[in-house]
Amino acid sequence: MAIQRPKGTQDLLPGIIEQWQYLEETIRSVCREYGYEEIRTPMFEATELFQRGVGQTTDIVKKEMYTFQDKGDRSMTLRPELTASVCRAYVEDKLYGQPQPVKLYYIGPMFRYERPQSGRFRQFHQFGVEVLGADQPIVDAEVISLVWNLYKRLGLSGLEVHVNSVGCPVCRASHREQLQEFLISRKKDLCNDCQERFDRNPLRILDCKNPSCQEVTVGAPTTRDTLCEDCSTHFEKVLAILGRAGVVYRVNPRLVRGLDYYTKTAFEVMVEEIGAQSAICGGGRYDKLVEEIGGPATPGIGFAMGIERVLAALQVQNKLPEEKPKQFAMLIALGEKAQIEGFALLTALRSKGIPVGMDLLGRSLKNQLKSANRQGASLAFILGEEELDRNVLVIRDLTSGEQMEVPLNDAVEEIFMKYQRGV
Known part of the structure; x- marks a missing residue:
């Protein structure tokens, strides 16, 4: 039996990978405009980093x-997210x-042992940004604005930002007390995970997707009810800046996000038409995370979006480029001597940045022309024994069928000018 790829992973083949490249190139362009620089961190880290972070x-x-012991008997984990690694x-x-502040972005694979389903993989890919060293509300607004404008650049419609404030350790303590008081008589109706969260992190109960837990928490106090003056003022300023910038948002008091490190602003970007899992981006502020992992007190904010989820949304809305990039030309070399000379010509053309292909199977002129048409080439450069004897190269327009001859010694410059003109 042939070996198959691991469950929850995928092969990104030609024809699909161009869509990924299009998205990644758009991401990099937007990040440059906003002044963010790329960072790349290891695929695996000490397990303690994620436990603490x-x-x-x-x-x-x-x-x-995905956790394992390495040969030095150290506990290592394939990164499940990247914020902790960046910190x-x-x-x-x-x-x-x-x-x-330090403004960073990343694109890369993450690993989580989840039940594979539509848009959810065990090896998945994220784009994210992190801003470290600034706690002003305008920083929160810039981070949200960046992803909002990225989606607009990609042509996505039906977008809405859900935003909330989860408070700080001061006002969260008050909310924790009120939430536990509200839930204590209903604790037995919570799922097993939420019963464990009741004492350790009751805020996470509001984030549970279990229908029984959602029913139990109807009417529960939200973080908005207990915000301190500083957190409330911060949040109102974020909303004012977003509104003035034209970002469409909705305050969602039940939005708490799924990670422990969030403080103050939390947000998700939702899009219509991709099913129940409509969130295509999530993030928020984490002013205590750097300190938690052993660094100096440093405010931070960021987001992560699933590349697969965004591509699915673009696919549903027909916003992905459909065609493969076309080959500019194909070199057709007939005979052994023509192949040697043709390969030298091919190398010279490629050194000038001209995308030119060449038949590698020694097929006939007819079959090579068919192959050139299938690859979308505009031109065919034909070189055989007769052309070598006359020291010429035949250039055939594959659309009109017209052809011309150029001296072989002048071919590189002639073709370069055609390429520049888009001929």
């Missing part, structure tokens, strides 16, 4: 991480010594 009570840490790099590489 993501939170012991999260489903990610409790159920979903670790910020501390370890002393980025706090640079002018603040």
Whole structure:
């Protein structure tokens, strides 16, 4: 039996990978405009980083991480998310010594042992940004604005930002007390996970997708009810800036996000038409995370979006480029000597950045022309023994069928000019 790829993973083949490249190129363009620089961190980290950074009570840490002992008997984990890794790099590489804030973005694979389903994989890919070293409301608004404008650039419609404030440790303590008081008589109706969260992190109960838990928490006090003056003022300023910038948002008091490190602003971007899992981006502020993993007190905010989820939304709305990039030309070399000379010509053309293909199977002229048409080439460069004897190259327009001859010694410059003109 042939070996198959692991469950929950996928092969990204030609014809599909161009869509990924289109999305990634758009992401990089928007990030440059906003002044964000790319960071790349290891695929695996010490397990303790995620235990401390993501939170012991999260489903990610409790159920979903790919953790292993290395040959030095150290516990390592394939990264399930990247915010904790970026914060670790910020501390370890002393980025706090640079002018603040530090504005970073990343694109790469993450790993979680989840039940594979539509749009959800065990190896999945995320784009995200992190801003470290600034706690002003305008920073929150910029981060949300960046992803909003990215989606607009991609042509997505039906977008809505859901935003909330989950408060700070001061006002969260008050909310925790009120929430536990509300739930104590209903605790037996919560799912097993939420019964465990009741004492350790009751806020996460509001985020549970279990229908019974959602029913139990109807009417429960929200974080908005207990915000301190500082958190309330911060949140109102964020909303004012977003509204003035034209970002369509809705305050969702039940939005708490799934990770322990969030403080103050939390948000998700929702899009219509992709089913029950309509969130295509989520993030928020995490002003205590850098300190939690051993660094100096440093405010931070960021988001992550699933590449697969965004591509699915673009597919549903017919906003993806459909065609493969076309080959500019194909070199058709007939005979061994023509192949040698043709390959030298091919190398010279490619060195000038001209995309030119060449038959590698020694097929006939007819079959090579068919192959050139299938690959969408505009031109065919024909070189055989007769052309070599006369020191010429035949250039055939594959649309009109017209052809011309150019001296072989002048062919590179002639073709370069045609390429520049888009001929």
